[in-house]
Amino acid sequence: xxxxxxxxxxxxxxTTSLLDLNEIDDKIHAVDIDPDMADFNGYCVSIExxxxxx
Numbered sequence: 849x850x851x852x853x854x855x856x857x858x859x860x861x862x863t864t865s866l867l868d869l870n871e872i873d874d875k876i877h878a879v880d881i882d883p884d885m886a887d888f889n890g891y892c893v894s895i896e897x898x899x900x901x902x
Contacts, residue, residue, distance in 0.1 A: 855893050863896040 849866070856864045867874040869889050878885035878892055885892065 851893055855895055859895050861898065861901065863894075863898065865894040865896075867892050867894050 852864060852866045865877075867878050868891055869875050869878060869885065875886070878888075878894065881894060881896075
């Protein structure tokens with residue numbers, strides 16, 4: 849969880865999530881961001897820019 853807290857502190861206006869790529873819902877979310885994530889296992893941190901910022 850340290851990495852998630854660090855990401856949240858670096859990007860306070862963005863949505864940060866810790867995704868478990870072994871869980872199907874988290875993997876689907878990760879694949880929506882980057883299709884190459886389908887090949888990975890483990891965890892990743894997702895940092896999403898809110899629509900109002902772009």
